[in-house]
Amino acid sequence: MSQQLRAFLTAVSVIVGLTAAGYGVAIMGAAVVSSDTDTVVEQSGRSDGWRGVRTGTAGRVSIPDPQAGVLIQSDGEIWRSIRNGPVTVIGAWGMFAMLVLLVLFYAWRGRIALAGKPAHREVVRFNGIERFAHWMTATSFIVLALSGLNLLYGRYLFIPVIGKEAFATVTEAGKVLHNFVAFPFMFGVVLMFVLWVRHNLPARTDLNWIRQGGGLFSDRHHPAADRFNTGQKAIFWIVVLGGISVSLSGLALLLPFAFPMFGKTFAFLNLFGFGFPETLTSMQEMQLAQLWHSVVSLGLIVVMFAHIYIGTIGMEGAFQAMGSGRVDAAWAEQHHSLWAASAEEAPAEDDAVPSAVREGQG
Amino acid sequence: MARMKFLCDADRCIECNACVTACKNEHEVPWGVNRRRVVTINDGQPGERSISTACMHCSDAPCMAVCPVDCFYQTDEGVVLHDKDLCIGCGYCFYACPFGAPQYPQAGNFGGRGKMDKCTFCAGGPKEDGSEEEFALYGRNRLAEGKLPLCAEMCSTKALLAGDADAVSDIYRERVTARGFGGGVWGWNTAYGSDT
Numbered sequence: 011m012s013q014q015l016r017a018f019l020t021a022v023s024v025i026v027g028l029t030a031a032g033y034g035v036a037i038m039g040a041a042v043v044s045s046d047t048d049t050v051v052e053q054s055g056r057s058d059g060w061r062g063v064r065t066g067t068a069g070r071v072s073i074p075d076p077q078a079g080v081l082i083q084s085d086g087e088i089w090r091s092i093r094n095g096p097v098t099v100i101g102a103w104g105m106f107a108m109l110v111l112l113v114l115f116y117a118w119r120g121r122i123a124l125a126g127k128p129a130h131r132e133v134v135r136f137n138g139i140e141r142f143a144h145w146m147t148a149t150s151f152i153v154l155a156l157s158g159l160n161l162l163y164g165r166y167l168f169i170p171v172i173g174k175e176a177f178a179t180v181t182e183a184g185k186v187l188h189n190f191v192a193f194p195f196m197f198g199v200v201l202m203f204v205l206w207v208r209h210n211l212p213a214r215t216d217l218n219w220i221r222q223g224g225g226l227f228s229d230r231h232h233p234a235a236d237r238f239n240t241g242q243k244a245i246f247w248i249v250v251l252g253g254i255s256v257s258l259s260g261l262a263l264l265l266p267f268a269f270p271m272f273g274k275t276f277a278f279l280n281l282f283g284f285g286f287p288e289t290l291t292s293m294q295e296m297q298l299a300q301l302w303h304s305v306v307s308l309g310l311i312v313v314m315f316a317h318i319y320i321g322t323i324g325m326e327g328a329f330q331a332m333g334s335g336r337v338d339a340a341w342a343e344q345h346h347s348l349w350a351a352s353a354e355e356a357p358a359e360d361d362a363v364p365s366a367v368r369e370g371q372g
Numbered sequence: 373m374a375r376m377k378f379l380c381d382a383d384r385c386i387e388c389n390a391c392v393t394a395c396k397n398e399h400e401v402p403w404g405v406n407r408r409r410v411v412t413i414n415d416g417q418p419g420e421r422s423i424s425t426a427c428m429h430c431s432d433a434p435c436m437a438v439c440p441v442d443c444f445y446q447t448d449e450g451v452v453l454h455d456k457d458l459c460i461g462c463g464y465c466f467y468a469c470p471f472g473a474p475q476y477p478q479a480g481n482f483g484g485r486g487k488m489d490k491c492t493f494c495a496g497g498p499k500e501d502g503s504e505e506e507f508a509l510y511g512r513n514r515l516a517e518g519k520l521p522l523c524a525e526m527c528s529t530k531a532l533l534a535g536d537a538d539a540v541s542d543i544y545r546e547r548v549t550a551r552g553f554g555g556g557v558w559g560w561n562t563a564y565g566s567d568t
Contacts, residue, residue: 071409071411072410077472081425083470083472086470090438169442178443
């Protein structure tokens with residue numbers, strides 16, 4: 011088991027690393043392009059010094075902050091062009107594309123219904139602590155996503171509508187909220203990892219699930235699945251790894267200039283033969299943290315659209331699993347056949363709400 | 373309409389820091405905030421040069437481009453100003469600025485930096501010209517009084533020039549012609565583009 015886990019984690023870290031590598035290469039490429047745009051009227055012999063200033067060499071300054079010694083830092087222009095360019099544009103298209111995809115899927119497939127009759131007998135799908143972990147992460151994620159998206163897109167979307175003053179007030183509140191709600195989010199991610207990691211290790215049945223397209227495209231197929239099917243496992247690892255990554259880069263932004271980690275990450279990646287810069291200025295660290303934070307967040311938001319869809323309108327009986335924590339035995343048998351046998355029977359008088367009412371809510 | 377620019381003649385600056393002091397005093401800038409600073413390169417070595425630097429009031433200002441609440445604006449004279457009532461202290465302008473101009477009254481933990489402060493080219497802010505409110509938030513509005521930035525006005529060697537770009541360029545060009553060399557129009561291509 012532990013060997014399996016280790017192999018899997020290695021594979022995942024390589025994937026995450028390669029994505030990070032892509033950005034590093036983009037930034038370095040941009041640096042090479044833009045580093046020599048300033049031409050200085052110069053006499054020979056002194057031009058090297060001026061070129062150094064142009065590319066970020068620091069001088070001496072009487073202010074305690076050594077960063078003040080840098081006369082020109084060009085990386086800000088690269089940061090600006092990536093943030094205001096690809097991050098903003100691709101992020102918006104990504105979210106739009108996912109929404110269109112889900113609408114089309116719903117139009118074609120409709121709500122995936124329970125085949126046959128419900129058993130009118132319930133089993134426990136998620137217990138109290140599991141639902142607590144899920145909903146704490148979910149609600150804090152939504153607050154973080156909205157306040158974060160507001161920083162990237164609000165200027166274009168809301169200022170024309172509500173004006174600069176009202177927008178600044180809302181955004182300031184959003185910033186404070188973002189800083190504090192980050193902590194329940196981080197706690198939730200850790201809790202979910204601890205609770206569910208043993209159910210989310212890859213297994214042989216996952217190959218079968220993938221081969222059958224998860225049963226998403228036809229009512230006839232319901233590939234066998236344990237407590238979590240392959241799609242859910244994918245969501246789990248995306249949330250855990252993406253959540254950790256977004257938390258670390260978020261902490262770096264929360265405590266400015268105190269938490270450099272991209273230099274160390276690049277040094278680690280260079281062990282695998284990448285040529286990343288290992289000595290970064292604290293300013294470059296902040297710029298990379300901001301870019302990485304927004305890229306990972308946008309990725310998580312796009313994935314969460316699909317997760318929310320399939321957990322609510324996309325599938326009958328799915329919301330109930332995380333809502334009341336109890337599902338119909340027939341549903342459990344259909345969607346999680348390998349798990350259903352071992353599932354615990356839900357106590358009848360667990361709460362006062364009759365089963366029929368709960369189904370109506372789901 | 374004039375296009376206001378700063379020019380620091382690195383062959384004249386003697387690192388006396390009078391510009392820094394003048395700025396701090398004129399605007400009653402709080403402790404820890406440095407709207408202007410003097411940087412010495414190759415300190416103690418041949419080719420040592422000092423440069424006085426502050427917000428350069430860029431043509432295509434990066435701070436304006438990245439501000440999430442769009443609190444910056446550029447006057448008809450090219451001066452980049454900002455509205456502290458809108459600023460949320462996110463620090464993005466500081467990440468974007470090539471010259472390290474944005475300053476924050478608090479050393480931020482938990483993202484709490486306070487309202488950004490920077491050189492205003494002695495042009496105040498969005499409050500009524502010369503009002504007490506404007507002075508408290510942005511400092512003196514000397515441009516509204518028909519005066520130029522105090523840092524340059526006070527410069528003992530006239531290394532730091534501030535004013536209409538054409539006038540400033542002419543003075544510098546004359547100097548270079550007269551003395552036979554020029555240390556460079558420092559930072560101009562970064563701030564104002566390659567056509568300057």
